[in-house]
Amino acid sequence: MGESPVTELAVRGRQLHADLVLDTEAVVVGTGAGGSIALRELARAGIDAVALEEGGYHTTADFNQREERMLALLFQEQGGRTTEDLAIRILQGRGVGGSTIHNTNLCKRIPDAILSAWADDFGLGDVRPEVLAPSFARIEADLSVSEIPAADRNANNEVLRLGAERLGWRGGPLKHNRVGCQRSGFCELGCSYDAKQNALKIVLPQAAAAGARIYADVRATRIHVEGGRVTGLEGVVLGENGEHIANARIRAKVVVLAASATGSAALALASGVPDPHDQIGRGLHVHPGAAVAGIFDRTLASYDGIPQSYECTEFLSFERGSDRRVWIVPAFAHPIGAASALPGFGASHMRAMRDYGKLAVLTALVHDETEGRVVLGAGDRPKIRYVMNDADRAQLGKGLVACARILFAAGARDVVIPAVFPHRMREPGELDRLDTGFVRPHELPLTAVHPMGTMRMGTDPKRSVVGPTGEHHHVRGLFVADGSLFPTSIGGPPQIGIYTLALHLAHHIIARARSS
Amino acid sequence: MIVSRRRFMRLGIVGGLLVGTGSVVAFVRTRGYVLDPVRAGRLVALSPWHVVVVEHAARRIAAADAPEDANIPSADDTDVAGFVDGYVAKLPADMRRDLLRFLAVLEHVAPLALGLGARFSRLPAADQDRVLTSLEQSSTLLLRAGFEGLKSLVFMGYYRDPRTWTILGYPGPWVNRP
Numbered sequence: 001m002g003e004s005p006v007t008e009l010a011v012r013g014r015q016l017h018a019d020l021v022l023d024t025e026a027v028v029v030g031t032g033a034g035g036s037i038a039l040r041e042l043a044r045a046g047i048d049a050v051a052l053e054e055g056g057y058h059t060t061a062d063f064n065q066r067e068e069r070m071l072a073l074l075f076q077e078q079g080g081r082t083t084e085d086l087a088i089r090i091l092q093g094r095g096v097g098g099s100t101i102h103n104t105n106l107c108k109r110i111p112d113a114i115l116s117a118w119a120d121d122f123g124l125g126d127v128r129p130e131v132l133a134p135s136f137a138r139i140e141a142d143l144s145v146s147e148i149p150a151a152d153r154n155a156n157n158e159v160l161r162l163g164a165e166r167l168g169w170r171g172g173p174l175k176h177n178r179v180g181c182q183r184s185g186f187c188e189l190g191c192s193y194d195a196k197q198n199a200l201k202i203v204l205p206q207a208a209a210a211g212a213r214i215y216a217d218v219r220a221t222r223i224h225v226e227g228g229r230v231t232g233l234e235g236v237v238l239g240e241n242g243e244h245i246a247n248a249r250i251r252a253k254v255v256v257l258a259a260s261a262t263g264s265a266a267l268a269l270a271s272g273v274p275d276p277h278d279q280i281g282r283g284l285h286v287h288p289g290a291a292v293a294g295i296f297d298r299t300l301a302s303y304d305g306i307p308q309s310y311e312c313t314e315f316l317s318f319e320r321g322s323d324r325r326v327w328i329v330p331a332f333a334h335p336i337g338a339a340s341a342l343p344g345f346g347a348s349h350m351r352a353m354r355d356y357g358k359l360a361v362l363t364a365l366v367h368d369e370t371e372g373r374v375v376l377g378a379g380d381r382p383k384i385r386y387v388m389n390d391a392d393r394a395q396l397g398k399g400l401v402a403c404a405r406i407l408f409a410a411g412a413r414d415v416v417i418p419a420v421f422p423h424r425m426r427e428p429g430e431l432d433r434l435d436t437g438f439v440r441p442h443e444l445p446l447t448a449v450h451p452m453g454t455m456r457m458g459t460d461p462k463r464s465v466v467g468p469t470g471e472h473h474h475v476r477g478l479f480v481a482d483g484s485l486f487p488t489s490i491g492g493p494p495q496i497g498i499y500t501l502a503l504h505l506a507h508h509i510i511a512r513a514r515s516s
Numbered sequence: 517m518i519v520s521r522r523r524f525m526r527l528g529i530v531g532g533l534l535v536g537t538g539s540v541v542a543f544v545r546t547r548g549y550v551l552d553p554v555r556a557g558r559l560v561a562l563s564p565w566h567v568v569v570v571e572h573a574a575r576r577i578a579a580a581d582a583p584e585d586a587n588i589p590s591a592d593d594t595d596v597a598g599f600v601d602g603y604v605a606k607l608p609a610d611m612r613r614d615l616l617r618f619l620a621v622l623e624h625v626a627p628l629a630l631g632l633g634a635r636f637s638r639l640p641a642a643d644q645d646r647v648l649t650s651l652e653q654s655s656t657l658l659l660r661a662g663f664e665g666l667k668s669l670v671f672m673g674y675y676r677d678p679r680t681w682t683i684l685g686y687p688g689p690w691v692n693r694p
Contacts, residue, residue: 063691064689064691064692065689065690065691066676066689067672067675067676068599068603068672068673068676071672072603072606077607077608077611078603078606078607080607080611080665082661085657085658085661086658086661086662086664086665087657087661182690184690186689186690192690192691241606242606299685303686334686335675335680335681335684335686336671336672336675336676339671339674339675340664340667340668340671340672344652345576345577345578345579345648345652345667346576346577346578346579346645346648347579347580347581348581349577350578350579350580350581350588350683351581353683353684354581354683354684354685356684356685356686357684357685357686377610378608378609378610379608379609379610381608420652420653420660421653441657442657442658442660442661445664
C-alpha cells in the first residue's frame with residue numbers, strides 16, 4: 001500500500017492555534033471500532049479523509065492502572081453516565097480508539113441466528129452469515145484474534161468454568177485480540193503494555209499511514225445538509241479541561257457517523273437531520289447486567305489475570321421467542337469499582353471489603369428486548385431513556401440465580417446479590433425460595449457497556465434510519481458505521497460485529513465519496 | 517416507574533426549593549460553615565459548605581470497622597472531600613448541579629424527614645448514619661440514586677489511596693510496583 005509508519009497519531013486540541021477549517025472528501029465522527037475501520041478503508045482507497053474524536057489522544061504511557069484517573073480519562077462523563085432515571089450505569093469509551101481502549105478484548109461474531117433474523121426482518125440480505133463471513137475473517141486477522149489459552153485463565157474464570165461444568169451447563173473459552181498480554185488484569189483501564197490489538201494500536205495507525213488525518217478533542221456539533229445531501233459539519237475544539245477553545249468547520253461530501261449508539265444519534269438529532277418517521281434514537285439496546293459475588297475460603301486474587309476468558313451460555317439462545325436470553329461471564333472489579341458495587345456503607349462495608357481477595361464475581365447480561373431511546377439532553381448531550389421491561393427483568397433474575405448456583409457449585413461459602421437490601425445465601429437451597437422481585441431499577445445496581453441500535457439499518461424507512469448500504473434513507477452522503485446500525489440486541493460483546501459491519505459497508509462509503 | 521431527572525428535582529422535595537427560594541434561605545443555609553481559608557481558596561467546584569457536608573458524609577460512608585486501628589486511614593486522611601471537589605469540577609454542568617442539589621437535600625432536608633432538627637453536618641455520628649441509611653433505602657427512588665452517586669465518589673476518593681489497599685490485601689497496580 002505504500003503506507004509509512006506514523007509517529008504521532010492524532011493532533012490534539014491544544015495543538016490547534018486557530019479554528020480548524022478543512023475541505024476534504026470524507027469526515028468520520030468517532031474513532032472507535034467502526035470509525036477507525038471506515039477511516040482506514042477510505043484512506044486506503046485514496047480518499048482524502050479526516051476523523052474527529054471528541055475525547056483526548058492518550059497513549060500507553062498514560063494508562064497508569066489507576067481507577068480514579070482512568071475513569072476520568074477514558075469514559076464518557078468520567079464514568080458517571082447513566083440512564084435518564086439514574087438507574088443504569090452506562091460505561092462508554094471516549095478518546096482516540098473509543099471503547100476499544102477500555103474493553104476487555106472479547107471477540108465474538110454476531111451470532112448467525114441474529115444475522116439471519118436481520119436479513120429476514122429488516123431486508124438486510126447482504127448481512128447473512130455466509131455473506132458476512134469473509135469480513136469477519138479479515139477483521140479477526142487484522143486484530144490477531146485468538147482463543148484464550150486455558151493456562152491463562154485466572155481464578156475468577158476458573159470458578160465459572162468449574163461451577164458450570166459441575167452443573168452440566170454449557171460453556172467454553174472466549175477469544176480475544178491481545179498479543180503479548182502480561183495478564184496484569186487492568187484491561188478496563190487501558191493497557192499499560194500495549195498488548196491490545198485495538199483501534200488505537202492497529203487500525204488507526206494503518207489509517208494514518210494511508211494518509212488519513214485524526215483530530216482529537218474536536219466535538220462535532222452539527223451536520224450540514226443541503227438539498228438532500230450532506231455538505232460537511234461543524235464542531236468545537238476542546239481544551240484540556242473540556243473548554244471551548246476554537247471552532248471546527250469541515251466541508252465534505254461524505255460524513256460517517258461512528259460516535260456510538262448514543263453519540264451518533266444525539267448528533268443527528270441536534271443537527272435536525274430529516275427524520276420523517278421519528279426513527280433516530282429509537283431501538284436502543286444496552287445488554288443490562290448485574291453482578292453476583294461468591295465468597296470463598298481461599299484467596300482468589302480475582303483482580304489478577306485476564307478478566308474474562310470463559311463464558312457460560314447455558315441460558316443463551318438466539319432463536320426467535322427464546323426465553324433463554326442471559327449471557328454469563330466473570331466480572332471482577334478493582335477496589336473502587338468493588339467498593340461502589342458492594343451494598344451499604346461504613347463499618348459493615350469495610351468488613352465486607354476485607355473479603356476482597358476471596359471474592360469471585362460473575363455477571364448476567366441480558367440479550368434485551370427492551371427498546372430504549374436516545375434523545376437530546378443538556379448541551380445536546382445524549383439523554384438515555386431506558387427502563388427494562390418485565391420480560392427482561394425476569395431474564396436478569398434468572399441469570400442472577402444461575403450465577404449464584406455456579407458460585408455455590410464451585411465452592412463458594414457465601415453468595416451475595418448486592419441489591420440495596422442484599423441477599424446473602426449460605427447454601428444453594430435458598431435460591432429455590434428467592435423472590436427475584438428485587439430486580440428492578442434502584443433496587444439492584446445495574447450496569448451496561450454495550451449500547452447499540454438508535455440508527456438502525458433496514459430497507460423500510462418507517463422502522464430504520466439507514467439503508468442496507470449504511471447510508472441515511474433521506475440524506476445522500478450521510479453514513480453510519482458503528483453499533484447504532486444494529487437492528488436488535490446481539491447478546492454478546494459487539495466490538496467485532498462493529499468492526500466487521502464497518503468494513504462490510506466501506507465500499508459503499510468509498511463509492512459515494514468518489515461520486516460527484 | 518419512569519422518573520425523569522426533572523421529576524427527581526421535584527422529588528428532591530425541598531431540594532429545589534432550597535436552591536431557588538431566594539437570598540434569605542440561601543444566606544441561612546450557607547452560614548456557620550468553617551473551612552480553612554487557604555483550603556477554601558483552592559476549591560474549584562464546591563463551595564465551603566458543600567465541602568463540610570461531603571467531609572461529614574465521607575467520614576460515615578468510609579467509617580472504619582476497627583476505629584482503634586491506626587493503620588486504617590480516615591476519609592480526612594485521604595482528603596476525600598478535596599478529591600470530590602476536583603472530580604466534580606470536570607463533570608458536565610447538569611450532573612454537577614444535580615450533585616450539589618443532592619448535597620443540599622442531605623444537609624437540610626433528609627434530617628428533617630427523620631424528625632431531626634439539626635443539619636446533617638451537626639448531627640452525632642449515629643444520627644448521620646440514620647440519615648444516610650434513610651437515603652440509601654428511600655422509597656423515593658432517585659434519592660437512592662443520589663446516595664449511590666455520592667457513595668461512589670466517596671469510595672473513589674478513599675480507595676484511590678494506597679494506604680487503604682492494605683485493608684483489602686490488594687497489592688495495587690503493576691505499573692510502578694517496586
